Amino acid sequence: MDNPLLGQDSLPQFARIRPEHVEPAIRALLDSNRERIAALAQLAEPTFAAVVEPLEELQHRTARTWSPVSHLNAVVNSEGLRAGYNACLPLLSAYHTDLAQSEPLYSAYRTIAEREGATLAPVQRRLLEHAVREFRLAGVGLPAERKERFKMAMLELAQLQAKFEENVLDATNSWSRHVTEQEELRGLNDMLIEQAARRAQERQLPGWVLSLDQPTYVAVVTDAESEPLRRAFYEAWTTRASDEGPSPGRWDNSAVMEEILARRHRAAQLLDFPSYAQYALATRMAHSTEEVLGFLRQLAAAARATARAEFAELEEFAGRKLAAWDVGFYAERLQRERFAISQEQLRPYFPLPRVLEGLFGVAERLFGVRIREHSGAPVWHPDVRFFEIIGAGGEALGSFYLDAYARPHKRSGAWMDECVGRKQLAGSSALPVAYLVTNFLPPGSTRPALLTHDDVVTLFHEFGHGLHHLLTRVDYPSIAGINGVAWDAVELPSQFLENYAWHPEVLQRISGHFESGAPLPAEAQSRLIATRSFHAGLSMVRQLEFALFDFRIHAEYSPERGGRIAEVLREVRSEVSVVPVPAWNRFAHSFGHIFAGGYAAGYYSYKWAEVLAADAFGAFEEHGVFDRATAQRFLEAILSRGGSRDALEAFVEFRGRRPDVRALLRQHGISSAAEQAA
Numbered sequence: 001m002d003n004p005l006l007g008q009d010s011l012p013q014f015a016r017i018r019p020e021h022v023e024p025a026i027r028a029l030l031d032s033n034r035e036r037i038a039a040l041a042q043l044a045e046p047t048f049a050a051v052v053e054p055l056e057e058l059q060h061r062t063a064r065t066w067s068p069v070s071h072l073n074a075v076v077n078s079e080g081l082r083a084g085y086n087a088c089l090p091l092l093s094a095y096h097t098d099l100a101q102s103e104p105l106y107s108a109y110r111t112i113a114e115r116e117g118a119t120l121a122p123v124q125r126r127l128l129e130h131a132v133r134e135f136r137l138a139g140v141g142l143p144a145e146r147k148e149r150f151k152m153a154m155l156e157l158a159q160l161q162a163k164f165e166e167n168v169l170d171a172t173n174s175w176s177r178h179v180t181e182q183e184e185l186r187g188l189n190d191m192l193i194e195q196a197a198r199r200a201q202e203r204q205l206p207g208w209v210l211s212l213d214q215p216t217y218v219a220v221v222t223d224a225e226s227e228p229l230r231r232a233f234y235e236a237w238t239t240r241a242s243d244e245g246p247s248p249g250r251w252d253n254s255a256v257m258e259e260i261l262a263r264r265h266r267a268a269q270l271l272d273f274p275s276y277a278q279y280a281l282a283t284r285m286a287h288s289t290e291e292v293l294g295f296l297r298q299l300a301a302a303a304r305a306t307a308r309a310e311f312a313e314l315e316e317f318a319g320r321k322l323a324a325w326d327v328g329f330y331a332e333r334l335q336r337e338r339f340a341i342s343q344e345q346l347r348p349y350f351p352l353p354r355v356l357e358g359l360f361g362v363a364e365r366l367f368g369v370r371i372r373e374h375s376g377a378p379v380w381h382p383d384v385r386f387f388e389i390i391g392a393g394g395e396a397l398g399s400f401y402l403d404a405y406a407r408p409h410k411r412s413g414a415w416m417d418e419c420v421g422r423k424q425l426a427g428s429s430a431l432p433v434a435y436l437v438t439n440f441l442p443p444g445s446t447r448p449a450l451l452t453h454d455d456v457v458t459l460f461h462e463f464g465h466g467l468h469h470l471l472t473r474v475d476y477p478s479i480a481g482i483n484g485v486a487w488d489a490v491e492l493p494s495q496f497l498e499n500y501a502w503h504p505e506v507l508q509r510i511s512g513h514f515e516s517g518a519p520l521p522a523e524a525q526s527r528l529i530a531t532r533s534f535h536a537g538l539s540m541v542r543q544l545e546f547a548l549f550d551f552r553i554h555a556e557y558s559p560e561r562g563g564r565i566a567e568v569l570r571e572v573r574s575e576v577s578v579v580p581v582p583a584w585n586r587f588a589h590s591f592g593h594i595f596a597g598g599y600a601a602g603y604y605s606y607k608w609a610e611v612l613a614a615d616a617f618g619a620f621e622e623h624g625v626f627d628r629a630t631a632q633r634f635l636e637a638i639l640s641r642g643g644s645r646d647a648l649e650a651f652v653e654f655r656g657r658r659p660d661v662r663a664l665l666r667q668h669g670i671s672s673a674a675e676q677a678a
């Protein structure tokens with residue numbers, strides 16, 4: 001069959017892939033996989049070579065076939081592609097569920113671990129441990145009746161989470177603000193005002209209609225000079241889907257949240273975990289609830305005094321007591337006054353070609369690799385560029401695409417994704433290939449693409465993920481690159497590399513005015529670097545409030561007492577918050593990260609990974625940020641190891657000790673004096 005998706009060339013044939021190829025390819029792939037798996041599951045004498053290697057091969061093939069589909073759906077979306085993509089989602093989901101729930105494979109892996117464990121290489125043992133753990137967490141080992149209850153809890157959970165999101169969406173869409181006095185819009189940008197005028201026209205109303213989407217909400221609380229307008233938006237936003245605010249009780253998530261916590265708790269207990277938090281930690285770098293709570297409280301103790309001082313200073317700047325809806329507005333003004341530097345002003349200094357050259361230079365200096373552009377690879381859009389990454393000995397290590405510019409039918413945001421995973425199996429091998437996708441402003445007819453510094457940081461971040469994928473030396477797909485890496489450690493390489501985008505020496509290399517070529521003036525550069533720690537205390541206690549709330553409700557749930565959602569939130573606020581919060585604030589009712597999404601008992605990971613990254617970068621600061629020996633150790637202990645070892649052990653090997661929060665505090669100008677004062 002001439003279906004380009006089923007070819008196993010080293011790179012996907014993007015130009016030949018059509019929507020009508022998608023579903024037939026995935027069906028054919030999954031059918032043949034299932035046949036193969038059924039045969040493997042029946043082997044009387046399972047061995048690593050006879051069962052695990054072929055399954056790794058199948059995993060590689062499945063990911064390799066699906067990757068261009070989901071990628072194209074994200075970057076050159078069309079009705080046809082979307083239909084093909086959506087038709088395949090349930091097929092893949094059923095396939096993965098069957099695989100995860102397979103009793104015969106579970107028992108084969110356990111047999112292999114028992115019989116061959118002693119003779120296998122550490123990375124192979126780790127693969128088995130990892131796989132057995134995944135089977136167990138999917139409920140495979142449970143007796144029939146418990147297994148049914150586990151499946152039921154997971155099914156209900158999926159429905160409840162969807163309901164939670166629907167309520168938030170409906171509540172968000174139901175609210176808008178009709179403005180008739182132009183005065184009330186003062187401070188808002190022209191684009192937003194134009195959009196609001198158009199909305200009013202559509203509804204045949206005079207004036208302007210502001211909706212409650214996130215960009216509008218953020219713009220209003222940051223820029224609107226009218227306090228009543230800011231307050232109205234703040235109230236509508238923080239009471240969505242709750243018993244408070246403009247439409248109390250209409251889409252109230254209170255009961256849904258309780259039900260979600262109850263199902264998570266039940267699922268965890270069925271697998272013999274005391275709480276959902278402990279269940280979640282089974283696959284994380286952090287190993288105990290005490291460790292996570294201690295970590296968050298240690299940061300809170302250090303940051304709170306700084307946050308208090310920042311808030312006091314902000315009130316002094318405003319000349320009055322501030323309410324929650326005033327903070328963003330005055331913070332923006334204080335920041336403008338203090339740093340007199342805007343992202344837009346920085347653009348001319350960061351032309352993309354110059355930034356890329358500097359970024360690749362950082363990777364080359366650190367890891368001894370070379371990156372060179374390669375023309376002729378099949379791409380999905382003429383703007384896409386393709387690069388090869390070559391090792392110190394001249395050997396090919398992998399390659400990546402860069403799709404840099406925003407355009408219609410391309411998903412917003414920035415990400416790194418796996419195009420091809422690395423494998424080195426008996427009889428077949430592949431080098432890793434990555435997609436780097438960003439949404440920068442495209443070049444003009446007479447100028448290159450110009451980046452804000454935020455864009456530069458984003459590019460470094462995604463390239464950090466890219467290096468994690470590309471520099472892996474693990475041979476088995478399930479634990480190579482970013483696969484199988486503890487979820488709270490996966491942002492380590494990306495946040496680590498961000499540090500270079502703030503380093504004076506790097507800033508000199510990646511900046512160059514697109515007309516004059518002059519690097520960013522020293523004085524602007526120091527102001528830019530200073531913005532990094534602006535209101536670091538306030539933003540840290542805010543993140544800690546979310547993280548502590550999330551973790552505590554998942555650690556402390558009991559069927560007798562229920563979730564105590566409101567009480568826990570109150571306790572956490574009195575413990576860490578600095579900015580006064582109105583009693584009617586119901587932010588938890590729209591906290592989709594944890595109630596609807598994958599961050600349940602995991603919001604702490606943001607700070608956790610920041611600490612790892614700052615502390616790892618600290619080792620470079622001690623020895624020189626381009627010290628080759630340190631970089632080599634980082635590569636060997638962490639970056640190249642994928643999920644082939646415990647994340648904490650890897651960190652300890654690199655740093656010679658466990659992670660320490662002080663590096664992050666220092667990076668954000670939160671002094672140890674503040675730690676004492678708290």
Ligand SMILES: [Zn+2]
Pocket residue numbers: 461465491494
């Ligand atoms: Zn990331």
